[in-house]
Amino acid sequence: MIVVTGATGHLGRLVVENLLDRGVPAxxxxxxxxxxxxxxxxxxxxxxxxxxxxxRPETLASALAGAEKVLLISGAPGNRVADHQAVIDAAKAEGVRLFAYTSILNADTTAMQLADDHKATEANIKAAGLPYAFLRNSWYHENYTGQLPQTLQNGAILGAAGEGRIAGAARADYAAAAGAVLTSDGPVNVAYELAGDAPYTLTELAAVVTELSGTPVVYRDLPAEEFESTLAGFGLPAPAAKLFADVDANIARGALVNDSGDLSRLIGRPTTPVADTVAAALKS
Structure with missing residues (x-):
């Protein structure tokens, strides 16, 4: 039995679909x-x-009943270390033989504040003695294409990433990697650094959007503090604005690049180019 948490979210649904495509009985x-x-x-x-x-931990015991493998898809920032711990405790009680967790790229070395909860969760999984696989995902292309209507309307991508490169991939690529790990008898107690094959800068992303949409789009690089205040001005809560500005500041320092090749090896093909995801978003 394979349990996927967060199964109604964007990534969770894709993981379930991938498992079905791999022939796992529904x-x-x-x-x-x-x-x-x-x-x-x-x-x-x-x-x-x-x-x-x-x-409500009592729901987790029944949700994981009979589980051999569990994929914990990380929750939203806030109370997620404690939330994740509840799932870890239920998995330990059930005696699962693989506990996979969607973490963040370079989790053990990055200075990105967004990684703090992931580092804590990884440590808690290890402390519980669960056989683990850390799926350290880089950025999703969809983090940018999800804002495409606003980008086209404003003619700009705003950020504080400078010319830092982003080894992003499509959400479906990460789902396929999770499916591969969950359906294999591969090693346990491993961390996969999951990054796209073709890193891009936000300047390059703006050029791709311009070419495919026919609408001129530029990348406007801002100091991190100004980017944070701009996001807050758009209505983003102050903690979230600070977090995303910190992400970009760390992208500028190379936080979202990794040449391990783990992602393309796991999925058995090259990762999805950002242009493909932009093209699909333009058609939707």
Whole structure:
């Protein structure tokens, strides 16, 4: 039995789809979600849907019942170290033989504030003695294409990343990597540095958007403090604005690049070019 938490989220759904594509019987997959009703379409396909509310540990014991492998998809910033710990405790009690966790690229060395919760969760997984696989994901292309309408309207991508390169990949690439790890008898107690094959700068991304959309888009690089205040001015809560400005400042220092090749090896193909994701977003 394979349990996927956060199964109604963007990544979780793709992981479940990937497992089905790999031939895992639907009845051997558990889609664990805080709101099971949102997974009705998966239930209709035979996937087991179970409630899993991190803040109600009693739901986690039943969600993970019978699990051999678990994928913990990291939650949103806030209370996620404690939320993750509840899943870790349930997995330990169940005696799972693989506990996979979606962490962040270069988690053990990066200075990025966004990585703090991931570092803590990785440490807690190790302390629990669970056989683990850390899926250290780089940035999703969709982090940028999700804002494409605003980008085209404003004619600009704003940031504080300078000419730092981003080894991004499509969300489906990371889902495929998770599917590969969950369906293999590969090593345990390993960390995969999952990064795209073709890193790009935000200047290069702006050029791709311009070429494919026909709308001129430029990258406007701002000092980190100004970028933070700009995000806050757009209505982003102050802690989130600070966090994303720090992400960009660390991108400028090379935090989101890694040449391990782990991602393309796991999925058995080159990673998705950012131009493909931009093109798909323009058609949607």
């Amino acid at each position: 009845g051997e997959i558990v889609a664990a979600a805080r709101t099971p009703e949102k997974a009705a379409d998966l239930a209709a396909r035979g996937v087991q849907v179970r409630e899993a509310d991190y803040e």
